[in-house]
Amino acid sequence: MSxxxxxxxxxxxxxxxxxxxxxxxxxxxxxxxxxxxxxxLASWYDRGPTPGQAGAAVLLGHVDAASVGPAVFxxxxxxxxxxxxxxxxxxxxTAVFRVSSVGLxxxxxxxxxxxxxxxxxxxxRLITCGGQFDWQTHLYLDRTIVFAxxxxxx
Numbered sequence: 001m002s003x004x005x006x007x008x009x010x011x012x013x014x015x016x017x018x019x020x021x022x023x024x025x026x027x028x029x030x031x032x033x034x035x036x037x038x039x040x041l042a043s044w045y046d047r048g049p050t051p052g053q054a055g056a057a058v059l060l061g062h063v064d065a066a067s068v069g070p071a072v073f074x075x076x077x078x079x080x081x082x083x084x085x086x087x088x089x090x091x092x093x094t095a096v097f098r099v100s101s102v103g104l105x106x107x108x109x110x111x112x113x114x115x116x117x118x119x120x121x122x123x124x125r126l127i128t129c130g131g132q133f134d135w136q137t138h139l140y141l142d143r144t145i146v147f148a149x150x151x152x153x154x
Contacts, residue, residue, distance in 0.1 A: 001052030001122070001153055004091035006044045009059060011126075013083040014075035020059065020087075022046035033060045039071035048116065051087040052095035052153060056116055056123045059087070063128045063140065073128035077102060077144045085124060085148055097124040097148035104130050104142050115145060122150035 006020045023032035023043040034041040042061040049055035062071035083099040105111055115125050124146075131142025 001050075001089075001093065001095060002091070003050050003053055004089040004093065005046075006051050006057070006059070006087045006089050006095075008088045009042050010086040010088075011079070011083070012086075013080070014078050016072060016075075018042045018061070018072045020044050023060075031058070031060065033062065036062065036065045036067070039065035039068055042072055049122070050089065051097070051124055052089065052093070052122050052150065054120050054122055055118050056125055057087075058115065058125045058127065060127045063130060063144070073126065073144075076126055076128045076146055077104065077130055079126075079146050084151065085126065085146075087124070094154050095122065095124075096151045096153060097122075098151040099146055099148045101147045103145055103147075105145055106131075106142050107140070110143055111145070114147075124148040124150075 010017050020042045026032040039062045045058040051057040061073035064071050079099050085097040087095045126146040129140035130144035
């Protein structure tokens with residue numbers, strides 16, 4: 001598929017239907033995520049490929065927020081291989097991805113090379129916080145990452 005900005009994501013297996021906003025890096029040089037004031041939005045890492053292009057497109061979202069409880073990717077860890085993810089793009093086409101694996105990774109051992117590595121075929125990564133919550137730092141200690149492969153378009 002040609003480059004076209006993603007505008008929404010649907011994951012029927014876990015009841016997700018969300019708008020996507022493009023974001024790059026935050027002030028600390030990390031990948032930006034939507035504000036906690038908009039916990040039901042997902043973001044697309046706009047320095048990478050768009051969903052459906054060759055390479056790893058990355059979508060991020062919150063697991064929860066103090067103001068609302070469960071957020072957009074709250075059930076991301078419930079996905080199983082074979083589940084489908086639908087990403088609608090600005091050009092009106094939808095890139096379809098099939099989940100290949102789901103894992104929980106310590107934040108201090110985040111598999112950046114595996115998440116962002118280039119491939120000649122389209123892939124999708126979905127990322128949220130997970131694992132134990134550290135009440136002193138107010139941060140989750142792990143990241144839930146879904147790896148998905150391109151299954152076609154519609």
